[in-house]
Amino acid sequence: MEYLFSYGTIQDLQVQEHIFGRLLKGKTDAALGFKKMDNAVYGRYPLVIYTNNPEDKVTGMAYEVTEADLKKADIYETSAYKRQKFPLESGDEAWMYIENSN
Secondary structure, three states: OEEEEEOOHHHOHHHHHHHHOOOOOEEEEEEEOEEEEEEEEOOOEEEEEEOOOOOOEEEEEEEEEOHHHHHHHHHHHOOOEEEEEEEEOOOOEEEEEEEOOO
């Protein structure tokens, strides 16, 4: 099973219905070593920045997803973000969308 960590709009139930055609099963978790910047993408959407400081943390939701779900999320998130896997506070690993600096 894969996890997708959301710190933004994917936590919205209407967004989940739109992207995945269903509500996702998830749990509260946190990404360590990150800071969240609100309105950082297109002046509207949040972004997390890796700080490598374990005291920095971003809380969000870790959702159970399939490979097909991840491909749908990639389209939704656009090229403004890139998907990368990181460890979470719980010990699980999750995919997370971070700044696409390419």
